[in-house]
Amino acid sequence: MTRRRRPSPRPLRAAAVTVLCTAAGASSLTGCGSLPGMAKGSDNDKPIVVMTWAPEGTKATNMPGMPAMAQAYARWVNASGGIHGRKLKVITCNERNDSVQAARCAQEAGKAKAVAVVGSYSQHGRSFTSPLEVAGIPYLGGYGLTQEEFNSPYSYPVNGGQAALLAGNGRQLGSRCERVSLVRPDTIAGDELPELLDAGLKAAGRRPAHDIRAPEGAGDYSSQASTALKDVGADSSLGSATAGAEMDSSCVTAALGNRTGTFFDSFRRVQEDHPKVRIASIMGSVRQSLIDSTGGSSSPLEGTYATGWYPAPDDPRWGPMKKVINKYAFDDNRIDPDDAGTQTTWIAYTALRSVLMSLKPDGISARTVRNALDHGHKVDTGGLTPPLRWGYNDPLNVPDYPRIVNADVTYQVVRDGRLVAVRKGFVDVAKTLERYGPRD
Structure with a gap:
């Protein structure tokens, strides 16, 4: 007597799982991404990693408000739905006003597969530029201290340094x-x-x-x-x-x-x-x-x-930044909303968010961020700077500073104990x- 083979249970289980994924919503189940017909190894549920560095705890200039502002910005973005639903993850590095450490920070950004280094401060452009270029990571909105920030094709300054x-x-x-x-x-x-x-x-x-x-x-x-x-x-x-x-x-x-x-x-x-x-x-x-x-x-x-570089501290255009600080970093005394470093980081992350939102959710990488910037993506900073673009024809004709796209400054004076605009x-x-x- 010939026995009939029992059908394999695997197709049934696979079908059942498919039904469950459909019912529950595939985007909410991490295991559904590996099913047949779906994107295998999709990055849609992975955070978008960026880095911000600045010196802290040194005997010279310290800028702890810059990484603190970056983290507050990420909390705000993530509470507002993220970037196409993906979390924005900010990793920070203490640059320590040291050339060796600056290079290490850049190398860490490469290891973390950061899509950009954003709103950062360093006097050691020669040390951090090469590792970023090797890793293909754009440097968006540095503080503007070094010549390399205005020479490297991987640098996208938001001010005239x-x-x-x-x-x-x-x-x-x-x-x-x-x-x-x-x-x-x-x-x-x-x-x-x-x-x-x-x-x-x-x-x-x-x-x-x-x-x-x-x-x-x-x-x-x-x-x-x-x-x-x-x-x-x-x-x-x-x-x-x-x-x-x-x-x-x-x-x-x-x-x-x-x-x-x-x-x-x-x-x-x-x-x-x-x-x-x-x-x-x-x-x-x-x-x-x-x-x-x-x-x-x-x-x-x-x-x-x-x-x-920017409007005086009492200018109403700083309102959105101050609201984010009050809600997402109100107890962080490292952040001074009137500090140029904090302000630069806010503007740099505004530019980053604009670029990321212009990309496809599954196509965000250091390369695509750089391509968007190189092809003239326009950033509106709410009047804190002129509209920013870094396309081929956008840099100003400034000798020795070929990456400058914004050479605007403001004149201020201390009057009655407050920094106010002169004009x-x-x-x-x-x-x-x-x-x-x-x-x-």
């Missing part, structure tokens, strides 16, 4: 000051600053600034303050203009990052025996928190000129950089 700030500061001071001294860090990044400031001064018809180098992590700058006062002629009758005069004969500008407050403290003590000299700086060196901590409206920073709108310093920028 130190170049625009210093050139803008020179133009701002050139309209007010007969003589200027610059106190800046004795570092590779600091070596570029004098020529950039002089570009702005020259555009305003002024002589070059006196260049005064200073150790980046010093606890006292009395020697540099005395030199600055002497160089601008503060001890002569020519330097007797007051802060309220139409023209300030003597101005001292400092660009020392977190140590700018230390310099101004030393400057105030040394200045007591000299006629009043107007002081100035660039955003990132003068912060609202520094003004508050030194006396608010009674602060020695009252009347200080400042040049920034409405932005000042475009592209022509200043084009005509007078540094040459190799």
Whole structure:
């Protein structure tokens, strides 16, 4: 008697599972992706990984608010549905103001298969650029400290970096000051600053600034303050203009990052025996928190000129960022919404989100992000910058800074203890950089 073979139960089980997947919703079951006819190994349920790095806990400039802002941004995005339903995962790295560690951070981004490094701060462009280029990872919205950020085809800056700030500061001071001294860090990044400031001064018809180098992590700058006062002629009758005069004969500008407050403290003590000299700086060196901590409206920073990339801290266009901070990072005291680093990270992540949402959910990678940027994807930052694009024809014609797409700056002043705008709108310093920028 011939036995009939029992049918294999596997087709039945497979069919049953298919029914279950359909009933429950395939997108909610991780096991359904491997069934016949469905995308095998789909990345749709995997988080999109990005990295943000900045120095923390060092003796020089620290920017802990940048990775903290990145994490708050990710919490907000994920609470709002993610990127096409996928989670945005931010990994952070302490760059430590160290070239070796900067390279390691870039290597970690490669190992994590990050689709971009976003809203980050480092003085060591030579160290992190090569590993990112090898891994094919775009660097979107760096702080703008290094030449490499404006040379590498893998870099997509959201501002004009130190170049625009210093050139803008020179133009701002050139309209007010007969003589200027610059106190800046004795570092590779600091070596570029004098020529950039002089570009702005020259555009305003002024002589070059006196260049005064200073150790980046010093606890006292009395020697540099005395030199600055002497160089601008503060001890002569020519330097007797007051802060309220139409023209300030003597101005001292400092660009020392977190140590700018230390310099101004030393400057105030040394200045007591000299006629009043107007002081100035660039955003990132003068912060609202520094003004508050030194006396608010009674602060020695009252009347200080400042040049920034973005609108003044009280501008309503910062409202969306402040709402996200209040809801998703209200107890994180690392985040200062008035800090240029925090603001840069917000703008960089705004750009990232815009790019990611333009891509197919299953087609997001470092390569596709880079391709979208290279093909001119347009980013609206809500008026915090002009519309941003990094296509072939979008970079400005700025020698030595071929990746600049935004050379706008704002002029601000400390008035009644608050950083406020001197004039409405932005000042475009592209022509200043084009005509007078540094040459190799």
